[in-house]
Amino acid sequence: MLEILKQSNNPEICKPLAEAVIQKAKEFQHKFGRKPAFMEVCGSHTMSLARTGVKSLIMEDVNLISGPGCPVCVTDQKSIDAMIALAEGENRIICTFGDMMRVPGSNKTLLDSKISGKDIRVLYSPVDAVKVAEENPDKEVIFLGIGFETTIPILTLMIGEAENRGIKNFSIWMATKLVEPILRYLLDSGEVHLDGFLLPGHVSIVIGEDSYQYLVDDYHISGVITGFETADLLSGIYKLIDLAVNGKVAIENNLQSIVSKTGNQVIHQWLNKYLTPCEEAWRGIGVIPNSGLDFKSEYDQFNAKKRFTVKVGEPRKTKCRCGEVIRGLISPKECPLFGKACNPMNPIGPCMVSAEGSCAAYYHYMRES
Numbered sequence: 001m002l003e004i005l006k007q008s009n010n011p012e013i014c015k016p017l018a019e020a021v022i023q024k025a026k027e028f029q030h031k032f033g034r035k036p037a038f039m040e041v042c043g044s045h046t047m048s049l050a051r052t053g054v055k056s057l058i059m060e061d062v063n064l065i066s067g068p069g070c071p072v073c074v075t076d077q078k079s080i081d082a083m084i085a086l087a088e089g090e091n092r093i094i095c096t097f098g099d100m101m102r103v104p105g106s107n108k109t110l111l112d113s114k115i116s117g118k119d120i121r122v123l124y125s126p127v128d129a130v131k132v133a134e135e136n137p138d139k140e141v142i143f144l145g146i147g148f149e150t151t152i153p154i155l156t157l158m159i160g161e162a163e164n165r166g167i168k169n170f171s172i173w174m175a176t177k178l179v180e181p182i183l184r185y186l187l188d189s190g191e192v193h194l195d196g197f198l199l200p201g202h203v204s205i206v207i208g209e210d211s212y213q214y215l216v217d218d219y220h221i222s223g224v225i226t227g228f229e230t231a232d233l234l235s236g237i238y239k240l241i242d243l244a245v246n247g248k249v250a251i252e253n254n255l256q257s258i259v260s261k262t263g264n265q266v267i268h269q270w271l272n273k274y275l276t277p278c279e280e281a282w283r284g285i286g287v288i289p290n291s292g293l294d295f296k297s298e299y300d301q302f303n304a305k306k307r308f309t310v311k312v313g314e315p316r317k318t319k320c321r322c323g324e325v326i327r328g329l330i331s332p333k334e335c336p337l338f339g340k341a342c343n344p345m346n347p348i349g350p351c352m353v354s355a356e357g358s359c360a361a362y363y364h365y366m367r368e369s
């Protein structure tokens, strides 16, 4: 235990915390005759839990299940194919987050398109896409808008910037996702038994603590809003087990200094100004109503789906099981391709490509666990 925790940001705190988690989990097992099972909703949590060693350290006593919170991973195959087809058009510059470049489409990746001469640019600051449009007035500049509530505000910032500067050759291909509809889907499906959720700190800054109350009211399940460092993760898990052992159901906020009850109201105003709920297709699940945000009609000028026609066929079928990984039905290692045909050098599915992907997290940090 000490070896793993030495790598943490605060080993003096983390060691007793880890011991307390294991002790509390044994109490749970004694009471209920099974291990507690929690889902980390967010891909960044999955990566942090694997990288810090927390997942390996407590796996004998706590079942931590990776959830649907990696935006690249949950984007369905047809959407990925459409984005790659979009990049094939003439006179276009596609701007994207780096994770998207190597996500396998049915026939190729965005990286393949770039190598073949298409102008595809990875931006570290998405707002730079507006600058790219300003500098290239004779080209159409399209940003691939993938992300959850943490990223969507940045997209609205980009629209505002383009609007203010009167830029006409900039648009966004929206494929955004929202947390509440997917959690409701998972709970309604009853496919996976859970005793609680580790809820992502960054999304919660935007949507606020109160926005999770439906978990308690409609599903009688707890959640703890948690940060990404070792001590945050252990403390969040401890609180979830403690609630379950004591027969309590609640939303607890481990990040009260930055996550308010109602979230960031300024961001809510931006979102309401430009965007409206829409159905979105999720990998391995299909379409979920009102599970994403798209442009309001008055902002069609920035809506790449309205400005460009892209036709794609049915996606090529593979043996990738990302759809089941995302839903928490299997762990990455249960995919027969894991670490063999599928690895970071030769990814078969998005969960092995993304910096928030469960398969990548298990490959890099938990292959031996």
Ligand code: SF4
Binding pocket: 319, 320, 321, 322, 323, 325, 332, 335, 336, 337, 338, 339, 342, 343, 347, 348, 349, 350, 351, 352, 353, 359
């Ligand atoms: Fe898909 Fe590869 Fe993960 Fe299997 S290991 S689910 S093929 S990404």
